[in-house]
Amino acid sequence: MFKKWITKRTLTITLIAVLVILFVYFILPISIPLIIALLLALMIEPLIKRLEGKMGSRKWSVTAIYSLILGLLLLFGYFFLTKLIENIIQFAADLPDKMNGLIDAWSKIEARINTVLPDSVTTTINDEVQKFLLSMRDSIINYFNVENITLFIAALPELLISGLVFLVALFLFMLEIPKIKQFIRNHMYDSTYQxxxxxxxxISGSIFGMIRAAFILSFITWVFTFIGLLFITPENAMIMSLVICVVDLLPILGATGITIPWAIYAYITGDHFMAMKLLLLSIFLLVQRKVLEPKIMGNGVGLSPLPTLIAMYIGLKLIGFIGFFVGPIVLILILTLFESGAIKTNFKI
Structure with a gap:
């Protein structure tokens, strides 16, 4: 009975499955820089081929594109990180005064509430709000304590090593992709390879299209946010628009996850005009995101907007944040397996 199942094919499939499980569990978590480098190299491979046809040399085309990418990364990293660190230091220095101002603003609101609600109700509300504000202030101050800053500084060497590994791996992958493809083809039957x-x-077109779509949407959000913040708070427009752009890549939070709390804070502290402008900006960002997202994301993954929206929603509900991206990819995979003949169905109604 067992001899029937113990065949060369079964042992091969079992071995591959075990290796995949071990890879996902042990190797994948520590290989993030290498995986990102490979994905980026695959994304820009068409550009390398096009430039290679003009320059006549893959090494020179890779060197040119790699130098451009490296220059952009260093330039962006320098300006963004220096400005971000400067704002974080300023934020940490101003935080106690801002939180005390927030508590004072709440005291004024409490005085208004006392004229409407019974004393027992306002007392309970005041106690809970005061506890919340004080605990939030203490939590944020403790987060910027010496111990956490020391841990962050201690992690910098590892981050630096990961960054260097990413940069070196990116250059090598860009050079070796044709050899990798040829190696894979040499170890597969022609029909299986096709x-x-x-x-x-x-699948790769869908994944890369989704990444491109996400960056296009975030870039559009950055443009509108930067223009809007130039009229709201011009001194912080650049850094805050970049922060909102990065946060906008998160589908659950989005850009309004920054602008709406900011508007609430401005309103509570008495700056009603700024709160109104931030609220209008939040509404505009929310509308443009919901209008453009299904269309741009659908074009990126090769699906029409409706299936893309359904797949993103189901993925988000089933497995959370990751499902927002995985849902359309799974749908593309299923459709591709049908189109390739890997899954055959003959049923009709």
Missing amino acids: KSLFVWQR
Whole structure:
């Protein structure tokens, strides 16, 4: 009975499954810089081929594109990080005064509430709000304590090493992608290779299209946010628009996860005009995101807007944040398997 199942094919499939599980569990978590480098190299491979046709040399085309990417990363990193660190230091220095101002603002609001609600109700509300504000102030101050700053500084060497590994791996992957493809082809039957290539092209096109779509949406958000903040708080427009742009990549939080709390804070502290402008900016960002997202994301992953929206929503509900991206990819994978003939169905109604 067992001999029937113990075949070369079964042992091979079992071994591959075990290796995949071990890789996902042990190797994948520590290989993030390498994986990101490989994905980025695959994304820019068409550009490298196009430039290679003009320059006649892959090494020179890779060197040119890599130098451009490295220059942009260093330039962005320098300006963004220096400005961000400067604002974080200023924020930490001003935090106690801001929180005390928030508590004073609440005291004024409490005086208004006392004229409407019974004393027992206002006392309870005041106690809870005061506890919340004080605990939030203490938590934020404790977060910027010496111990946490020391831990962050201690982690910098590891981050630096990961960054260097990413940069070196990116250059090597850009050079070696043709050899990697040829190696894979040499170890597969031609029919299997053609089907795998078809599936890979569709899936990779969807993944890279989704990444491009996400960055396009965030770039559009950055443009509108930067322009809006120039009229609201011009001195912080650049750094805050960049922070909001990065946060906008998170589908659950989004840009309004920054602008709406900011508007609430401005209103509570008495700056009603600024709160109104931030609220209008939040509404505009929310509307443009919801209007553009299904269209741009659908074009990026190769699906029409409706299936893309359904897949993103179901993925988000099933497995949370990651499902927002995984949902459309799974749908593309299923459709691709049907198109490639890997899954065959003959049923009709």
